[in-house]
Amino acid sequence: MAMINFKDIRKKLLKGDFSGLLGLLRLNGSRKKVIIHPAEVAQIFDPLPDDTSVQAFIAFGAEQRLQVFPYLDIFLQKKIIRHLPKERASYILNEILSDDRNIFYSHLKGVELTFFLEFLNEENKKLVHDIMGYPENSVARILNTDFASVYESMTIAEASEYLRKTHEDTENVNVLYVVDKNGRLLDDIPVRRLVLNEQHKTIAEIMDGFVVTLNIADPKEEAVAKFKEYDRASLPVINKDNVLLGVVTIDDVLDVAEQTDTAAIQKFGGVEELDYPYVKTPFFSLIRKRAGWLIVLFLGEMLTATAMGYFDKEISKAVVLALFVPLIISSGGNSGSQAATLIIRAMALKELTMKDWWYVMRREILSGLLLGVILGTIGLIRISVWQELHWFNYGPQWLLVAITIFFSLIGIVMWGTLSGSMIPIVLKRFKIDPATSSAPFVATLVDVTGLVIYFTIAASILKGTLL
C-alpha cells in the first residue's frame, strides 16, 4: 500500500483538478490492482466543502461511484443524489448493497423520504417500504437482503458452482445460509467449510445444526449484544415463521454500538441525544437540544433559592454558614454523579439489573459514609488551619462551625451517593432509560436536599450559640 498524500489531493481538488484523485481510484474488482480504498476517498472528502466533493464524485466512473457512495456521510449522499442526473442517481441507489440502501433511507423522513424513494425501481421501492414499516430502532433498518443461500442436498461442488454463477465477490458470500424449499432457515455455514471439506460431501454433512438468529423486529441493541456474546461477524434475521429475511453484518452493528454509547454519553452530560454529529448539527437545533434540559434543571434548581429563603434568618445571623454552601452542595453533586456513572454503565453492560438494588444500596451507603468522613475531615482541618494561622476569621464559634461542616459533609456525601446510585435503578423500574439520570440531574436533586440537610445540622449544632 503506497503512502498517499491526502493534502496534495485535497489542494488539487479545491482548484477543480480531479486528476490526482481519479488516478488513484481504480475499480475494486478481483483482478484489478487498487491503490486507494473507497473509505480513504471518503476521508479525503471529509474536510472539503460539500460542493467540491460533489463535483469530484460526479467525475468518477459509474462503478467507482457505487463503491465510494456507502462510505460518505448522509449529508453528502443526499447532496450527490440531488446533483446527479436522475438516471445516474437511480443507478447508485438501486445497485448499492441493500444494507447500505436501507441505512440511507432510514435517515430520511416525510417529504424527503418520498422524494428519494422515487429514484428506486419498483422492487427496491417495495423492499425499502417494507423495511420502513419496522421501528426505527429495529434490526430491519440495517438489514442486508443480498445473502447467499444453499440447500442441504447440494454437494460442496454443486454449491460452489451455484455461488460462482449467482454471486459477486462481496462480503455477502462469507457465510452461507442453508434453507428449505420454503425459505426457512436450517443452519448457517462459514464459506471456509466449503474449502476445508472434500468436494463430494453434501451441505447436510457439513452442517452443525447450531445457528444464532435475530428476529426482524428485535431492537438493534439486541443485535449488538448477540454479536458480542457469540463472537460472530454476521447474523441471520428471520421472521416469526423462521423464514430467512436477510443478514445483519458486524460493520453496521459497530456503528450502532457507537451511536448507542454516544447517546448515553450525551444524555449523561445533560444534553438530549443529537441526531447528527456535533459539527453537522445546525445551530438552532443544537440550542433546542440543550435548552430543554437546561431549563428543566434551572426550574429544579430554583428550589434551592426557596430552600435558602426558608433559612434566611439563620444566614443573616451567621453569614459564615453561607460561605460554605457551594462547597457543601457540590460535594453532594460530585459524589452523586460518580455513583450514577458507575451504576448506569454497569446496567448498560448488563452487569447489574434492577434486582441488585439491595446489594447496590448497601455498598453505596457504606461508600458514601467512608467518602463523607474523608471529605469531612479535610474540611474540618481546612477551617482549623485557616483560623489558627489567621488567614480567615470564622468568628469565636469557629470550632462549632467546623464541626457543622464535618457532619454536613458526611450526611450530604452519603445522600449524594445513595441518590446517584438509586435514581438509575428507579428510572429503569419505570421503564425510563437510566442514562436520563444525568450528572446535572443528580446534582440538582442533591443540591436542594443537601441545603436542607446542611441547615438542619447547622441549626441543631449551633443553636444557642450562633443561631
Place this chain on the structure above:
Amino acid sequence: MAMINFKDIRKKLLKGDFSGLLGLLRLNGSRKKVIIHPAEVAQIFDPLPDDTSVQAFIAFGAEQRLQVFPYLDIFLQKKIIRHLPKERASYILNEILSDDRNIFYSHLKGVELTFFLEFLNEENKKLVHDIMGYPENSVARILNTDFASVYESMTIAEASEYLRKTHEDTENVNVLYVVDKNGRLLDDIPVRRLVLNEQHKTIAEIMDGFVVTLNIADPKEEAVAKFKEYDRASLPVINKDNVLLGVVTIDDVLDVAEQTDTAAIQKFGGVEELDYPYVKTPFFSLIRKRAGWLIVLFLGEMLTATAMGYFDKEISKAVVLALFVPLIISSGGNSGSQAATLIIRAMALKELTMKDWWYVMRREILSGLLLGVILGTIGLIRISVWQELHWFNYGPQWLLVAITIFFSLIGIVMWGTLSGSMIPIVLKRFKIDPATSSAPFVATLVDVTGLVIYFTIAASILKGTLL
C-alpha cells in the same frame, strides 16, 4: 435451536447435579450437532457462585473445557486453572486460540503472571513473553498468531488441499494471508474467493493487491478506528519489516471499543477508570478510584469558600444575594457539562480536532449567550412573580436584584459553555485525555469563577442601594 431453561439448569447445578448442563453441551465439531453454544454456558455460570461454576466446569470433557473457557470472565478463569490438576490446566492454556491466551495473560501482573506462565509449554511461554513486551494498550495484546497463510504461486486447488491438511475449522481460516518466502505480507484474500473462482487459477491471479494492516505496536484504539473505517472482520498485524506476525479479529476489538467507552464514561462522571466491572471491583479499590478525584474536586471547590469569604461584607449587607448562589453556580456548571460532553465525544469520534478550536469557540460563545438569555429571563420572571404575588419578599430593591440575576446568568452560562468546550481542547493540546475534563471538574472550575462574576455584577448594579 431449542429453547433452553437456564433457571432449571442453574437450580440443578446449585444442588451439585451437573447432568442437565452436561447433557446439553456437546462437542462443537463440524459433524456433531450442538444444542448449546459455549457462550450460553458462560451465561448460565454468570449469576452462580464461583465454586459451583468451577465444579461444573471440572465435570466437562477436555474438548468442552477448551470451548467454554474463553467465554468465561477472568476471575472464573483464574479460579478454574488453580483448581484443575496441573496437567489439565496446562492443556487448556496451551490449546486455546492464541488471542484468547494472550488476552488471559494480559490481565495478569507480577507474581500472578509468573505463576500462570508455568502452565505453558516452552513455545507458548516464549510467545506470551514476547507479547507482554508490548505496551498494555497495543494490538499485540489481542494478537491471534494462528493464521492461515498461502503463497502466490499456489493454485486454488493446491491452497485448498494445504488448508485442509494444516488447519482446523475455526475463524482463523476466514481470511488467507499471502506471504513471500520471508514471511512478508503481500495481500489478504477472503476465503470465499477460493470458492468463487475456478480451481486451476493461482493465488496471484485472485489477489487485489490492496491490504489494510496494523502495526504490532499500534494502540488498540487505532485498530478500532481501522475496523470501523474499512468494514473488516479481521486485520493482519505486521512489524516494521512488513513481516506478518498475526491477526486481530473484530470480536476482540468490539470488547476494546466497549472498554474504551466505559473508561470515557467513568472519567466523565469523575471516577478513575475501573480495571474490572463494578460488581467485581473490591470495595476498597472502588473507594480509592472515587476518593482521588473527589478530594481533588473538594480542594478546588474550597476556593468557593475563599471567594465567598472575600464578599462576606456584601453578603451580610444583602443576605438576599446568598439565596441565589446555588442557582447561579449550578447553571454555569450544567451548561459547562453540556458543552464538555458534546466536545469530548466529538473529539473521541474524530469529528473535531484541536485545529477546530476557533470554530468551536465562536459557536459556543453564541450558544452560551442565547442559553444565558433564556435562563436569565426565566430567573427575572421568577423573582418578579414571587415578589408581586407576595410569596417571598426580596426587599424594596427587588427589581435591581432581579436584574442582577438576569445579567449574572448570562455571564455565567456563557462562561460555563466557553470553559466546558475549551477545556477538553486545551487538555488535548497538552496531550492529556480530553475526557479528564469531567462534568464535576468543569462544574468546580465554573463554580469558583462564577461566584466572582456574580458578586462583581451585583456590586456594580447594587452599589449605592443595597451595597
